[in-house]
Amino acid sequence: PAPRTVLLTGAAGGLGTLMRELLPEHGYELRLLDLRPVEGEPDAIVADLADRDALREAVRGVDAIIHLAGISLEASFDKILKANIEGTYNLYEAAREEGVGRVVFASSNHAVGYTPRPQGDDPLIPIGTPRRPDTFYGLSKCFGEDLAQLYWDKHGIETVSVRIGSCFPEPTSVRMLSVWMSPADGARLFHAALTAENVGHTVVHGSSANTRLWWDLTSARALGYEPQDDSEPYAAKLVAEQGELDPGNPAHARLGGHFVTDPPIWPH
Numbered sequence: 655p656a657p658r659t660v661l662l663t664g665a666a667g668g669l670g671t672l673m674r675e676l677l678p679e680h681g682y683e684l685r686l687l688d689l690r691p692v693e694g695e696p697d698a699i700v701a702d703l704a705d706r707d708a709l710r711e712a713v714r715g716v717d718a719i720i721h722l723a724g725i726s727l728e729a730s731f732d733k734i735l736k737a738n739i740e741g742t743y744n745l746y747e748a749a750r751e752e753g754v755g756r757v758v759f760a761s762s763n764h765a766v767g768y769t770p771r772p773q774g775d776d777p778l779i780p781i782g783t784p785r786r787p788d789t790f791y792g793l794s795k796c797f798g799e800d801l802a803q804l805y806w807d808k809h810g811i812e813t814v815s816v817r818i819g820s821c822f823p824e825p826t827s828v829r830m831l832s833v834w835m836s837p838a839d840g841a842r843l844f845h846a847a848l849t850a851e852n853v854g855h856t857v858v859h860g861s862s863a864n865t866r867l868w869w870d871l872t873s874a875r876a877l878g879y880e881p882q883d884d885s886e887p888y889a890a891k892l893v894a895e896q897g898e899l900d901p902g903n904p905a906h907a908r909l910g911g912h913f914v915t916d917p918p919i920w921p922h
């Protein structure tokens with residue numbers, strides 16, 4: 655049967671807030687979890703991904719998990735290690751112990767951020783492109799994808815890892831025109847990821863049907879995802895303000911944008 659009750663981790667964050675609004679329209683009852691209280695949601699579970707007992711209780715009885723919680727930008731290695739690497743492990747362990755069979759994992763374009771972005775007639779970036787994390791943050795998403803594969807192969811827990819481009823109400827940069835996923839398409843993709851059968855561990859790119867798309871959506875469409883939106887209506891204004899991307903600028907030449915060129919965060 656299709657999952658109904660879904661634990662949404664990271665529910666207080668930007669994407670969590672959008673999904674709290676949009677996913678119930680697809681028929682889900684959400685249980686919410688975050689490190690911070692979730693505004694207007696007194697029943698939300700306030701817990702750290704480091705708290706294994708709290709996670710076990712949080713996942714008990716749900717049909718599936720959408721895992722958004724964690725650090726969503728570059729940070730020191732120690733912080734990424736705790737929240738994204740250990741935290742995601744703790745969540746999968748809780749899922750295994752409580753028999754939850756399906757996870758949707760919020761991976762990121764930054765798992766493959768060093769990949770050159772297509773120019774001219776270049777083909778779209780395929781889903782099998784080698785991992786090229788652009789940050790410790792992106793590296794933690796590589797770990798999450800591999801953890802998902804391990805928990806499928808060893809324990810039969812299915813995951814769809816969604817390498818999200820940029821999911822915000824509107825694109826705010828010229829780069830984002832190519833990787834943008836509208837919130838409504840995000841909810842459509844999460845719905846497809848929750849309901850498609852026999853996904854094992856499937857990795858998909860998460861974007862709308864953008865005119866300027868950089869990566870291939872075939873594996874997402876194979877789940878039943880049919881994106882309805884395109885960033886192009888935002889293009890004229892953004893290009894007028896920022897100019898077209900300059901292939902000679904390293905921050906414009908690769909999928910991960912400025913994550914590729916920002917100085918590393920030291921010390922640990």
Ligand code: NAI
Pocket residue numbers: 663664665666667668669670687688689690701702703704721722723724725726727736737741760761762763817818819820821822
């Ligand atoms: P966000 O930073 O707004 O939200 C993340 C939430 O996770 C926050 O509410 C935070 O309190 C919570 N959190 C952090 N550490 C935690 C911990 N140890 N225990 C429990 N909760 C914790 O990020 P956003 O934009 O909502 O992203 C959600 C997820 O999607 C993240 O995993 C991010 O890496 C991923 N993602 C988002 C993209 C986007 O365009 N918004 C693009 C690619 C990936």
Ligand code: 15L
Pocket residue numbers: 726727762763764818819820821830910911
């Ligand atoms: C991400 O992974 C971040 O979580 C999000 O805040 C954006 O920076 C996005 O990637 C992006 O690449 O635009």
